[in-house]
Amino acid sequence: MTTTTPRPYGFTRPPEPRSLGSALRGHEILGGKLPLTGAMVEGDPFAVTDLTPAQAAELHGFGWLDDLAAVGSAKARDLAQMRVLAWIAAHPKPSAAADSPVWRADVTGRRVLRWLFHAGQILPGLDRDTAQPVFDSLHAQLSVLERVGMLEGAARVEALSARAMAAMLLKGAEGAAQAALDDLASDVETSIRRRVMRGRCPEALLSCLSQLAWVGATAKDMGRDIPEQIASVIEEIAPVLRALRHADGGLPRFHGGGRGPAGRLDHSLRAATGPSIVAPGHAMGFARLSRSRSTVMLDAAAPPAGPAAAHAHASTLAIEFTSARHPIVVNCGAGGMFGPAWARASRATACHSTLSLTGLSSAKLLPPDEHGSERLTLLPQKVWAGQCDDEGNLMPPDAPAPSPREGQPILSGHDAWQGTHGLTCLRELYLSADGDELRGEDTLAALDIESQGRLEQILTNMPDGIGYDIRFHLHPDVDAIPDGDAIRLILPGKEEWYFSHDMIAEQRLEPSAYLESGQSAPQPTTQIVLSHRLTAQAVRIGWTFMRAGAS
Structure with a gap:
């Protein structure tokens, strides 16, 4: 026996x-x-x-x-x-x-x-x-x-990090620890730089930072030197995640990810030993506005393509807006674990806080087929975002940043509907210096002769115009109450904001859903919807979030 x-x-x-x-x-x-x-x-x-x-x-x-x-x-x-x-x-x-x-x-x-x-x-x-x-x-x-087989990206980093941790901590496995650390070190560039960063999911990047930080801390406790590649990637990831940090310590919920476990972002950032700098430019394709206690995150790039397209969302130009410890405007989140219907719906532009043509997203995202082969993904061809001057003109990328004592403007746009409708979508945002006011203008326009001709053909067959909606999905903790032509928003702790618009569009409150990992069911919430129809070559809608009592 x-x-x-x-x-x-x-x-x-x-x-x-x-x-x-x-x-x-x-x-x-x-x-x-x-x-x-x-x-x-x-x-x-x-x-x-x-x-x-x-x-x-x-x-x-x-x-x-x-x-x-x-x-x-x-x-x-x-x-x-x-x-x-x-x-x-x-x-x-x-x-x-x-x-x-x-x-x-x-x-x-x-x-x-x-x-x-x-x-x-x-x-x-x-x-x-x-x-x-x-x-x-x-x-x-x-x-x-x-x-680890065919695992890629964050899943591969998770498996290799656990292997290194277990080899260092289990008696009898110490002899395999250095090989495990070396394998992790040789893999991080491909898995993180080429997979996770390109996938544009902030929570996946946080997961990688957390695991590498745990490996580094354990190696230090054991008196081991962490491989240089791991330390280098930690120092590269940390500034990116600082740039993506909302005022409440959470992450923007884009492209299949959530806000991250409470406290994990700040805890993981403390593991970085370099200077506490914030990545310049658009970290992972997101533009950030930050003044006083308010932060705004704007999806300023096209959805990821290739292998990452299975988790991509049609969220170009969508925003999230947070005041101090309380998110106000969010996106619905990732619905993949709530069933096939939510998996499809959550990827649509209508589940994000941005403008969408009625029934049409800004991207058509198709996952790989049953054989794992990539299928056609239709994305915006041009997406741009940057500082703008007082007249709304886009400034060069190397233009000096505005002083913290000044408001922060940004102009962005995409051409997702230019081929079908001749339309370009523009979004201009302005966050005041005290963080008490977020102003926005959303524009649909045919910008050149060819586009204007295409739009005229469509409008000939659609005398009532092209319908579109601007949506602002609210966090479940925010109570929305109609107040005349405005909407009063009551946050936890009784902080209040007001939403108003220029009265061109029709305003209404509609049900929405908040999707986050760990929830047994989608959490009901509310969305503000501004609806209008385009009947000319251009239309612009203005809107404002203002803290109650702000002048």
């Missing part, structure tokens, strides 16, 4: 709990309900059989251990320990089942990291014999992480 030799027992040093969770979600889990993105699981979550592959990946990645750790009670520790030991009993060895994400390398990496971070939850009270299966499983999972 063959017996299995147990793997080495213990850690080279006690792991640190580095990831952050939500105590609110942790208490939900203790109450018998595990919120996954698009589902609320009751009872034993591993007994549920009708999860989507994405939800199964979320469950088996054990990210929810962060939430139990945030509670920090004995009951939370007991539940974490029970769930981990039950999972090990049900999955005694890695499986290559093609229809299951359980042993996919990035999911395995996420699980290994959480088990390492929360070993202080999982192991207390267990004697050596009872704890041995935990270490056996961690070593077995480390072997999975040595084969």
